[in-house]
Amino acid sequence: MSSSDLVVENVSWAPGSRAPYVLHPLSFSLDAGKTLGIIGANGAGKSTLLRLLYRYNRPLSGNIYVGGEDLWSLRPRQAARRVAAVLQEQPTDFALTVREIVALGRTPHQRGFASSGARDSDIIDGSLQQMGLQGFQDRLFGSLSGGERQRVMVARALAQRPQLLILDEPTNHLDIRHQLEIVSLIRELDLTIVTSLHDLNMAAEVCDSVLLLKDGQMLAYGDPFEVLSEQHVSSSFSVSARLEHLSVSDRSHFTFHLPS
Numbered sequence: 666m667s668s669s670d671l672v673v674e675n676v677s678w679a680p681g682s683r684a685p686y687v688l689h690p691l692s693f694s695l696d697a698g699k700t701l702g703i704i705g706a707n708g709a710g711k712s713t714l715l716r717l718l719y720r721y722n723r724p725l726s727g728n729i730y731v732g733g734e735d736l737w738s739l740r741p742r743q744a745a746r747r748v749a750a751v752l753q754e755q756p757t758d759f760a761l762t763v764r765e766i767v768a769l770g771r772t773p774h775q776r777g778f779a780s781s782g783a784r785d786s787d788i789i790d791g792s793l794q795q796m797g798l799q800g801f802q803d804r805l806f807g808s809l810s811g812g813e814r815q816r817v818m819v820a821r822a823l824a825q826r827p828q829l830l831i832l833d834e835p836t837n838h839l840d841i842r843h844q845l846e847i848v849s850l851i852r853e854l855d856l857t858i859v860t861s862l863h864d865l866n867m868a869a870e871v872c873d874s875v876l877l878l879k880d881g882q883m884l885a886y887g888d889p890f891e892v893l894s895e896q897h898v899s900s901s902f903s904v905s906a907r908l909e910h911l912s913v914s915d916r917s918h919f920t921f922h923l924p925s
């Protein structure tokens with residue numbers, strides 16, 4: 666068995682067996698504890714790929730292995746113990762408290778109608794704490810700001826204690842401070858993470874590898890500093906991209922212009 670935590674083999678998707686591909690067959694693997702960024706213009710297929718990884722859509726072809734197990738050979742509850750997702754669409758459980766929402770992350774680990782135990786409670790406390798939400802636990806979800814709700818959804822996913830965490834645009838709705846917090850959390854978490862990101866500078870900073878999609882095809886995969894070249898970025902986003910060196914922080918930084 667491969668030492669990779671996530672193995673994607675020839676996976677493709679289309680809305681029907683005769684429909685054109687939305688995602689053309691692609692393959693990649695990701696080692697345990699690493700973070701992969703999915704990058705591409707609007708409509709490139711990022712969310713489509715993520716939906717296959719968190720088992721919302723079944724691939725038209727190919728297989729996905731998480732921890733060596735074929736994701737589609739697992740029962741839904743077993744799959745939910747392995748893979749958690751934080752999506753752009755937030756739930757409408759407005760009448761639940763923050764703690765109740767985070768507690769939902771424990772559901773795949775509970776048997777039948779058993780209520781949650783002390784271990785569940787500790788995990789929920791830890792997840793709230795990791796996301797800086799201790800003071801919010803009795804607030805109604807519906808009363809929170811967009812950014813606070815986003816942090817609750819990440820806390821719920823952490824409470825699920827997954828092996829693979831899928832994040833669809835995790836910095837949406839977040840102000841700069843909370844974006845930086847999410848980025849540093851992603852770096853610290855001892856989880857295998859696949860995240861879509863629109864901010865290329867952030868992707869280069871936070872990801873161990875990057876998968877660049879264009880029109881549903883994998884244009885490049887690998888080290889962020891190789892994949893995110895001026896040429897690749899200009900081509901996949903139809904812009905003129907320039908990599909500039911910031912001498913103060915000793916980092917490279919993309920700037921973008923419309924092609925003249």
Ligand SMILES: Nc1ncnc2c1ncn2[C@@H]1O[C@H](COP(=O)(O)OP(=O)(O)OP(=O)(O)O)[C@@H](O)[C@H]1O
Binds near residue numbers: 714
């Ligand atoms: N169920 C579906 N039926 C038909 N077309 C679909 C379906 N789901 C997605 N698509 C199309 O597939 C393409 C890729 O969509 P997807 O949501 O994966 O893009 P994305 O890269 O996540 O875009 P964005 O950055 O705008 O969120 C789009 O053209 C979309 O309209």
